[in-house]
Amino acid sequence: MIRYIRWCAYFCVLLLAALQVNLVRIQVWEAAALDANPANKRGAVERYARPRGDILVDGRPVTGSRDSRQLLRYERTYRDGPLYAPVTGFSSQTYGTSFLERAEDDVLAGTAPALAAFPLWHDLARSRPAGGRAVTTVRAGVQSAAYAGLAGKRGAVAALEPATGRILALVSSPSYDPGELSGTGSAVEDAWARLNADPDRPMLNRALRETYPPGSTFKIVTAAAALDAGVVTDVDAPTRTPDPYLLPGTRTPLPNASTGCEDASMAEAVQWSCNTVMARIGVRVGLRGMVEAAERFGFNDSGLRVPAWVSRSNFDTDMSPDQLALSAIGQFNTTATPLQMAMVAAAVANGGEIARPRLVERTTRRDGTQVKGGVRGSLGRAMNPATALRLQELMVKVVDEGTGRNAAVPGAVVGGKTGTAQHGVGNAGIPYAWFIGWARAEDAPVPAVAVAVVVEDAAARRGDISGNGAAAPIARAVMQAALSADRYPAP
Known part of the structure; x- marks a missing residue:
């Protein structure tokens, strides 16, 4: 037994x-x-078992959480959702996250190790700290001015503080309410299907993810390349450029939209946007010089994060002389995001240096104690300081006496450049209206804002569409708001 x-x-x-x-x-x-x-389902249940941390603009939350009393308990809510959608993105229990909701997800969800003062205790208790906060660099007044200026037209606005890289506004139009995607069920699925089927693509962040031919706004890059390379030493000297100008190696004439461009100086070409002069200057700089200059401004960089990723702006590295001529005036295969063109204006305003763009000022715990602060970074020098100073003078003349007069702000020094970009097969598409610029209060030592505006569907006859008519008034409103906000620092 x-x-x-x-x-x-x-x-x-x-x-x-x-x-x-x-x-x-x-x-x-x-x-x-x-x-x-x-x-x-345990991970999802735990993820939504408590409120998500908030995204802040000017010290105020533009997000929140709602108790749905369902298995996935807390759903995301948004204040002024369409206004801030290009900044926040969405946080959906069905479709995941995008933009800041994705880039700062670990902080907002409470899973970032830095949020826990005693990480071991939370591990032993099988808990996590409350969701933290992401404090943005966006100024509410500047964002609202950009959104109101576009007024539902397809287009985008990006505004930066040149010296620091802080993004003051990021607007894409038309927009959408991310709160429609927050929960689960048929209503959320229907909203997702409707938004994705909309031909206006409201969920596309045009400021960061769409690239456009920059048209004549790119002439600022070409002018910087010519001055830095010594191809142009006197901006007021005649360039001996015919009107029209035959593209090199072809019999194709390149016309001008403006008159008086024959034998114009580079200063006059920037002021009146002479295609012929700037195309010929780009050819004289040469392919290698133009590529190097464009890349110093940020073109061909696929690694830019703000912290959400930004689409790559393109300047071809292998072109024939006639293609280079067109690329030098922002056509052919040259494309740019609105943020990239705001960086071009910011480089001029900041003495040639490009401060790294950033959308998050700092992240904090729920009680406001800082977890991580935004660090000012540099993307390098786009041009010599003397070149930047000269381009500032030329851009001021564009607004004071040239093609960009609708951007003038009373009591401020404003520099700018207009653009009308052709696109589509045989340039048959409605031209895009562009304006890039910067503004400095008359009593201030440095510019407070650099801006880029693109309008896809300018409401005008095709021949009347211009950066001055469609985009410059929006830029003026944005710059006015930024100059006012500069007097009252964000909390």
């Missing part, structure tokens, strides 16, 4: 050992696969 009991005990020990081996197998080797299994 004792022998049978002993064998039974051995068998029980064997079963217990097998149970322990299986437990280790599940908890160690198969844990990741089980966590990733779509049938495992």
